[in-house]
Amino acid sequence: MKFSNQLIYWYLQNDRDLPWRKSKNPYFIWLSEIMLQQTRVNQGLAYYITFTKEFPTVFDLANASESKVLKLWQGLGYYSRARNLHFSAKYIANELNGEFPSTYDEIKKLKGVGDYTASAISSICFNKAEAVVDGNVYRVLARYFGIKTAINSSAGIKEFKKLAQTLIDPTQPGTHNQAIMDFGALQCKPQNPLCETCPFNSSCIALANKTIKELPLKEKKIKVRKRYFNFLVFISDNHQTVLSERKGKGIWQGLYQFPLVETEKSVSKETLQSENPTEIKSLEDLVLFNEKEIVHKLSHQHLHTKFWIVKKDNLQENSISWKDVEKYPVPILIANFLKNFNPSNGYF
Secondary structure (H helix, E strand, O other), rough: HHHHHHHHHHHHOOOOHHHHHOOHHHHHHHHHHHHHHOHHHHHHHHHHHHHHHHHOOOOHHHOHHHHHHHHOOOOOOOOHHHHHHHHHHHHHHOOOOOOOOHHHHHHHOOOEEEEHHHHHHHHHHHHHHHHHHHHHHHHHHHHHHOOOOOOOOOOHHHHHHHHHHHHOOOOOOHHHHHHHHHHHHHOOOOOOHHHOOOOOOOOOOHHHHHHHHHOOOOOOOOOOOOEEEEEEEEEEEOOEEOOOEOOOOOOOOOOEEEOOOOOOOOOOOHHHHHOOOOOOOOOEEHHHHHHHHOEEEOOOEEEEEEEEEEEEEEOOEEEHHHHHHHOOOHHHHHHHHHHOOOOOOOOO
C-alpha cells in the first residue's frame, strides 16, 4: 500500500485539469477513454469537448447518423473506435434504457471495450478495485520493478496486470488508476523522465541499474507494408466531383474518398492514364497535384500517396457538387489535401 499512497500523494499535487475528471458520469468517462486510446490527451481534448456538446447524453449519440459521428471523429484516426462507440451507444440507449453497465464484466462486453477501458470506467465511476494497465502503466511498473518481460507478449500482459492488481488501493481505486496514468504521462515519461524529482527515485530498480532507456521492453514490431495510392480527383466544368464510401473491414471503413487506383509501386502520369483509359481519356486531362509523394503512416502500413486532378467536361453518374465535399467524413489524408487544394485555380 506504500506504493499507492506515495503515488496518490504525488497525484494530488500534480493532477491534470481535464474536463472528464470533473464527472463520475460513466458516459463521459467512457467517451474520454475511447477517444484517448492510441491518442494523446492534448489531441483528444478538443474532440471530447465537441462530442459532449454535440452529444450530451448517450441517447444523443445513439440517435446520430454514423456519417455524422465519423465526421466529428475526422482526424483522430483508428475510426473503428468511433463505429464501436456508436454501436455501443445504441445498445445502451435501446437495450439498457440508457443505464450504463456498472460491473467490469458487463462494461467489457461493450463493443470496442477491453480490459483497460473496463478497468478505468469501473474503478472511476463505480469504485471497483480493477487496475488499469496502459502504456503509461507498463512504463512505470517496468522501470520501478526492473521487469524485462516484453509488454506486448502474452506473458507480459498477464504479469503486468497481476502486478498492477496487487498495488491498487481498494479504498480509492479510481484515484489510484488516474494517479498512475498521470504519473507515467508527466513524471515517468518515455523520453527524458524526471528522475531527479521522482518520489520513487530511491527505490526504482531501473534508475539504480541505469536501464531507464531500455525499459519497458517490446518484442519486434510487425513488418510495415508499403502501399501506393493514387486518388483521382475528378473536376467537371459544372463543378461536380466524385466521392465514394469505403466498404469492407479495411482501413477507413465508412469514410469517403475520391476514386482510388492502388498500384504496386509509384507510377508515372503516362502509366496511370494508359492503365485507366476509361476514367482518364487523355494525358491532357490529367494533372499531378503533389509533385512529392505524401507518405501517410498507419500502424502497420505506409501509404505513398499521389493526388491526380482529372478534368472532365461533365460528370453525371454518382457525382456531387464540389461545395458539398466538406459535408462528408473523410480520412485525414484527404482532409489535408482539401485544405491545400483550391479548384478555382484553373480547374473550374
